[in-house]
Amino acid sequence: MKYIDGEYQLFLNEIGHWIKIEGSSNKTVPLVIIHGGPGGNHYVFERTAGPKLAEERTVIYYEQRGCGRSELPFSEDAYSIKLLIEDFYCLLEQLGIKKVDILGYSFGGELALEIAFAYPEIINKIVLSAPSLMFSNTVLKTQLQGFKTIGDSKFLERMEKVLSQNMSIKEKWEKVWALADSKIVDRFLFEDQKVAKYNRWLWENSGLSNTGKMMEALQMNPPCTPLEKRLNQIKHHTLILTGIYDRNTGLKISNIFKQELSNSKLEKFKNSAHFPDLEEEKKFVTTTLDFLR
Known part of the structure; x- marks a missing residue:
């Protein structure tokens, strides 16, 4: 071709x-x-x-x-x-x-x-x-630490409850991601929230998941x-x-x-x-x- x-x-x-x-x-x-x-x-x-x-x-x-x-x-x-x-x-x-x-x-x-x-x-x-x-568990630890730096008080309180449980780091990581709404995810992935908003608009317009x-x-x-x-x-x-x-x-x-x-x-x-x-x-x-x- x-x-x-x-x-x-x-x-x-x-x-x-x-x-x-x-x-x-x-x-x-x-x-x-x-x-x-x-x-x-x-x-x-x-x-x-x-x-x-x-x-x-x-x-x-x-x-x-x-x-x-x-x-x-x-x-x-x-x-x-x-x-x-x-x-x-x-x-x-x-x-x-x-x-x-x-x-x-x-x-x-x-x-x-x-x-x-x-x-x-x-x-x-x-x-x-x-x-x-x-x-690598390094990525899981990086992401958990990252959520700590951008979460609001309600999210952080729920996150700490998850982290205090007797589970593997992967299980904790999965549960913390499940707690994150779109605003938390945008703050996690972007510094500039105007860019985050544009990115999410494109995500939604794509119709892809x-x-x-x-x-x-x-x-x-x-x-x-x-x-x-x-x-x-x-x-x-x-x-x-x-x-x-x-x-x-x-x-x-x-x-x-x-x-x-x-x-x-x-x-x-x-x-x-x-x-x-x-x-x-x-x-x-x-x-x-x-x-x-």
């Missing part, structure tokens, strides 16, 4: 995947955007930072199996890191692309590194925006060797972009990536939480393009 601008449905591993191509006339190494969640979609990114990247780069979006505008897999548990990596490889095969740059945000950053580990020869440069380590099935399946079937233990084997030139107020994945996680990825650079965003692509869009785009040139 010759890749030209437009939206397509491609069958990858027998599942219809939504893809979108912009900026093909730029004829650059394609930049594949990998969304987070797990279970998210690209609706916001393709209306904000994405088109600005496509002014200079060839940009390819795809939504993972069971996510956004892609089809659900045949089984609710047909999700694994291995399958997601295979889907990505199939995408490049169908498009006839030998090498790409990748930009992964949140869980997408983690998946980007898994892809680079599995198929180092097909990856050129890597951009990680607020990357996660979803199988995260079923939670991918997250559930991935947590039931984590990689045999945690990504954190394999990071030092990834040698690609990597840019890490992180908001200093990120309460979701946090600077602590980004510093782990910076320390373990030998060929990496960390760029901090001083006015952003989990979405520097939205809160400091101009700097996000400029920094990313400078790195990719």
Whole structure:
């Protein structure tokens, strides 16, 4: 298939995947955007930072199996890191692309590194925006601490009751998230609440939702060797972009990536939480393009 601008449905591993191509006339190494969640979609990114990247780069979006505008897999548990990596490889095969740059945000950053580990020869440069380590307790602790910094008195009182119970950290984390209403979540994810409001408006307009099935399946079937233990084997030139107020994945996680990825650079965003692509869009785009040139 010759890749030209437009939206397509491609069958990858027998599942219809939504893809979108912009900026093909730029004829650059394609930049594949990998969304987070797990279970998210690209609706916001393709209306904000994405088109600005496509002014200079060839940009390819795809939504993972069971996510956004892609089809659900045949089984609710047909999700694994291995399958997601295979889907990505199939995408490049169908498009006839030998090498790409990748930009992964949140869980997408983690998946980007898994892809680079599995198929180092097909990856050129890597951009990680607020990357996660979803199988690490460090993320759970980061998020619990983050809620403490933005919760109102009522939320904090209910949260403390949960934290005082005799449960695993994962159980506490699940219960605390269940307590958070949309206003708490917006304060958790964003510093600027005007940006949070715009983001939520886009979420609602998309008509897309995260079923939670991918997250559930991935947590039931984590990689045999945690990504954190394999990071030092990834040698690609990597840019890490992180908001200093990120309460979701946090600077602590980004510093782990910076320390373990030998060929990496960390760029901090001083006015952003989990979405520097939205809160400091101009700097996000400029920094990313400078790195990719």
